[in-house]
Amino acid sequence: MAETSRPTIADVARRAGVSKGLVSFALNGRPGVSPASRERILDAARELGWSPSLRARSLSVGRSFACGLVIGRSPDVIAADPFFPSFIAGLEDVLSTSGQVLVLAAVTPGRHEEQTYRNLAHDKRVDGVILTDLRVADARVGLVEELGLAAVTLGVPDLASPFSSVSVDDGAGIRHAVEHLAELGHRDIAHVAGPEEMLHASRRARAFVETAEAHGMRGRVLTTDFSAAEGAAATRALLEGDAPPTAIVYSNDHMAVAGLGIAQRLGLTVPRDLSITGFDDTDLGRHLHPALTSVATDARAWGAVAARTLLEALAGTPATHLDLDEPTLVVRESTGPAPRRPRRSRGSTV
Amino acid sequence: MAETSRPTIADVARRAGVSKGLVSFALNGRPGVSPASRERILDAARELGWSPSLRARSLSVGRSFACGLVIGRSPDVIAADPFFPSFIAGLEDVLSTSGQVLVLAAVTPGRHEEQTYRNLAHDKRVDGVILTDLRVADARVGLVEELGLAAVTLGVPDLASPFSSVSVDDGAGIRHAVEHLAELGHRDIAHVAGPEEMLHASRRARAFVETAEAHGMRGRVLTTDFSAAEGAAATRALLEGDAPPTAIVYSNDHMAVAGLGIAQRLGLTVPRDLSITGFDDTDLGRHLHPALTSVATDARAWGAVAARTLLEALAGTPATHLDLDEPTLVVRESTGPAPRRPRRSRGSTV
């Protein structure tokens, strides 16, 4: 019963009476092996229960059969974001059925990030990477190219990129939210946005401004770092200012929940006094009181497509671009008709 | 500028005028190399900018320099749980400074899980694994041992284990919560628990029952799957039943938030009519209205210690057990004095 070491191609070769090289050719189904030899080799391999050593394979073909995901956010922000778990599940759906493995690196943003990519490339720990949270003039695109890694980007970078990309039109999601509010009679709305240097955050903000404008609504934008704390602060600034908006469109659910908390704290009733929409359609949102109206994207599908695209790139397919289904707006209880007359501001204290 | 292939020990050997074997000895600081040769070899390596090929090293020493984390929960439940991002950040804190890498596998619970461990071991993709979410009579302990992987468990398994473990006394966290409620005058409280087969969930439930009993309180326990949906359902059952409790202790923040939603939906004011405590101290909790009283654990520290312990196990240190700091109770606004007289039940509808 002792765990004897695995059979190698040398064992198979000996048993079949041929050389190691020929065994490799036969096992990989390559031409140049006589039918008789091939059968003998395959039989020998089966009898010995041979399977290739991934490490030896990895050494000789120069691939690691692994893909990398470097998440450059603070743990707090990741923890609040339902995107990554679902996205990673989608990646796994594809990678695990392709004999690939996911190498995950969580880094605090900044210098560490570049070093992480360099280390992954230097040690050839991954064959390719998935680039998420694209930033304005994102240095990672050039870096990864220079390092000789394959890659796929989530969304199209704002500078030339040699990599395939997979996009979700989150602008459309915001558009749906704003149009929903327009139909409810809102004329003065605000957007609590993510960091301007994040491409998807600024895309959402732009869609907000454009759609509000198209419907003749006033549309203010406040920028945050995507955290609940800054989402709460932005909400407070909005609601305590003169002429507060009658609806707020948040760039993620996390801030929307914090904003809801602030509104309630200020004595407002949602959606009677203020309408609120989130983004992500967190599981939690539907259990709040009021349940959160939110933009839903299919992060898991996104992950699966991203993984598939990366594997194709590794197989030599030229760079392409894919668009996934548009996000949908899930209307629940946090949005309602615009209040008839503007609330008096500064009407309540904490 | 062409990316010329990296120097190998053969290059170093040639330059130093010695054999490959001796180079390896010198570079690894092993005895049996004359000072003169050693210096010549080190100089040559420095001049050539040599660094070892991880893959070749991996092949020859039979290690992968990677650790694995297999998460066996549905993406929804992971997404809601702030534990993993923080825990993973803690793992990275240690692994990244040790030249190790984290291989992450997200599997839907069930058969897939075992196969994932088998694959990781068969391909020797990881040297060791971190076992989280320990279950009653957890088959993974024996499986991982049989597969010849090193491991560290989060908490002590309920059956013999050859592995080191790192524990946080979450029972103490629940105790703090219950004692807090006792001081506030509550006499009839409930616990919305996680699955009985999960060791930490049942540990929390046991601590709840014991502490309630010790303080002469009535203490009911309802079991869920840790999801917001079941947390909400349990809360509804509690509040709509006869003689509802005056406080509910939840086994995670996610269910606590959902429970808060239900309470508000039923017309209750928290904490006037009902006190609520969570577990995890999610960032979101402090931004709710009312802000959530919750048990805080240091998941990041837990991850760091778990990684360090696993690395020690890989280095041959015999199995040990470590206890981390007790969780603390962060008192916010969702807990208050017990209502004077019991509310009338069935007093409101949705």
Added chain:
DNA sequence: TTGTATGCGTTATCAG
């Protein structure tokens, strides 16, 4: 103290 041979699977090169 130092050199040599072996192990892994793949593949370029060479021999029949």
Added chain:
DNA sequence: CTGATAACGCATACAA
């Protein structure tokens, strides 16, 4: 067309 050989990159047991 079929098949053998050697090299790859490192560590290490063994020989000298």
